[in-house]
């Protein structure tokens with residue numbers, strides 16, 4: 001190996017330096033040569049070279065925050081759905097093109113190197129992806145933000161499809177190591193569990209509480225750098241791994257039980273073993289509660305350490321830190337901070353409470369009752385006895401304040417933290433409202449419904465606490481990274497300011513009817529569709545027509561998201577084609593992807609039905625190539641990045657009132673797909689931005705759904721009066737798609753016909769079918785379609801997560817940018 005004195009391998013941002021650094025890492029760090037190295041080695045060498053360029057900036061950024069005594073934003077989230085980082089890091093460092101050239105110079109293939117990376121899938125869906133987009137935006141805006149989470153050994157399961165069914169496999173994302181993280185062997189904090197509380201009186205007669213005889217688990221920090229977009233800022237994502245510090249349990253060891261003394265360590269490490277794979281449904285597992293407290297305790301110890309290095313006066317905490325809880329999962333931050341301030345710092349209740357309620361904030365992500373966290377009081381008091389005392393005291397004092405403002409009996413019961421039942425429960429949402437400075441919903445509709453429905457009683461007494469911050473997505477990943485050709489076209493016309501100031505996209509509107517822009521846009525879309533078609537050919541050996549409408553429904557599988565409705569449309573088209581092979585139907589490829597929670601039987605059955613319908617349709621010679629239905633396995637951030645740029649039509653068809661915001665909807669529109677959707681979540685704000693003529697809205701509104709329910713919704717009425725609908729349901733019910741097992745899909749048809757069709761699929765069916773006809777007619781006029789798609793792109797500025805973070809800074813965190 002030779003070293004050229006003109007290049008600086010460790011820090012140089014030019015091709016030569018970068019290439020040299022990759023070469024040196026392959027040789028000196030990994031001990032590989034061109035004969036022995038694999039794609040993984042090449043990828044690792046690139047990561048090492050990128051990390052070299054991040055480290056100065058990372059250190060400088062942190063020093064800078066320290067020197068300026070900047071207020072820190074602590075984002076607490078049980079989930080970070082990150083995906084791959086190589087492109088993201090290179091783009092934000094401004095190194096992507098140099099790196100691509102350097103990689104090619106070394107005789108390697110950039111795409112192969114990139115694809116060697118394994119997704120960091122430490123989340124289920126939208127909530128986890130939101131946290132990842134927010135990290136990118138905080139760094140890009142220079143907000144002193146630090147993400148805290150758990151370094152699960154296993155992220156969201158890998159999904160395979162076997163015989164049409166979902167099969168879950170463990171996600172081995174760490175099996176060859178994770179080169180984007182740095183372990184901090186000395187950043188360790190003890191996290192206590194179980195034990196009991198005692199009191200003692202000090203010389204002044206004041207009672208002090210302590211928590212004793214606990215079991216201790218150690219939290220060990222792993223840091224991942226989060227660079228902003230070309231601004232030299234590098235923030236930190238700190239994920240905690242559970243370890244045992246004891247080496248072995250001395251007591252067992254002394255009793256001669258060497259094996260068990262060592263083996264116990266494994267039990268402690270189980271805390272960070274696996275991400276719970278449920279999206280929007282609460283399961284009261286003890287291990288999950290341990291995970292939540294583990295995150296909160298380690299993160300607050302770390303935050304308090306940082307604070308105390310620079311400040312003596314604890315009353316300055318609210319000026320120096322904002323804690324944001326991503327859903328109720330980290331809401332134990334409220335009693336934990338109370339405990340730390342009182343039991344460890346010796347504060348009295350009132351000043352401690354003032355600090356907590358000016359520091360902690362809570363984001364609500366869903367109104368669905370089955371998702372609201374409620375822990376049994378008995379479990380909480382066994383696992384966290386001191387916190388349970390504190391929660392009881394918060395509850396008691398809260399009830400007292402209600403008395404003063406004249407709350408009546410039943411209202412009190414609804415508002416209490418501890419439900420007044422035989423098997424008492426701790427309601428984490430109520431705790432979050434009572435103990436937070438601000439509570440926010442994630443779209444205008446959701447924030448309004450939150451105040452009018454589940455938290456109505458609270459909004460009466462603390463209206464000022466409630467606010468809205470509509471979600472957003474980072475345009476770096478969701479346009480610049482996943483759709484470089486479109487990003488380049490836009491930059492060519494309006495410059496690249498849009499990457500950090502997405503409102504600039506409105507300048508694109510002037511090209512909506514521009515022939516050459518339209519042509520380039522539709523050529524890019526076609527190429528993206530061909531690339532996806534190639535992926536489908538390679539992975540599934542199915543041919544799809546890139547000229548057909550690419551109609552995409554990708555998200556977690558959930559009844560409220562109504563994959564079934566989209567599938568029923570496909571069956572309707574199929575029936576029309578069978579009836580009349582000449583029927584006037586625009587060729588269409590309906591693509592699904594999404595994971596179902598392992599215990600969610602109905603969602604699992606949806607996947608099976610989609611696959612069986614796909615099989616029937618795709619193999620029916622009478623259908624020809626007009627219609628294809630596909631289920632792509634293992635939905636992930638990386639798969640989303642392949643599919644979204646190839647979409648013509650974005651399916652956002654949840655039952656109105658049930659999707660808090662959605663962020664998939666934003667990603668699609670930003671990539672020039674038109675939305676077919678209900679008036680739900682952020683779809684409403686998308687319609688406001690793009691205009692009602694540039695989006696396909698259908699279905700019952702929130703109010704209309706309420707009216708239907710109030711007047712005794714009868715799905716049978718729709719079934720009996722709509723021949724096409726009846727036929728679709730009869731086919732599903734009668735085994736048309738499952739001839740070997742005619743009863744297989746009865747749980748689905750029973751839910752629709754005999755169990756009240758809670759998600760109102762029958763009520764919205766006909767409107768949806770009609771709206772889809774409108775979509776087809778529109779698609780045939782490519783001028784019209786492209787104009788609408790370009791207008792969509794031009795009006796997506798509002799949905800940047802940069803805007804969302806600016807809203808948080810102003811409305812919640814009191815951070816200047």
Ligand SMILES: *Cc1c(COP(=O)(O)O)cnc(C)c1O
Pocket residue numbers: 081124125126129554555556635636637640661662663664665667
């Ligand atoms: C954006 C995203 C989601 C959220 O999609 P919704 O349509 O808003 O539910 C879920 N999973 C992945 C991988 C995503 O990228």
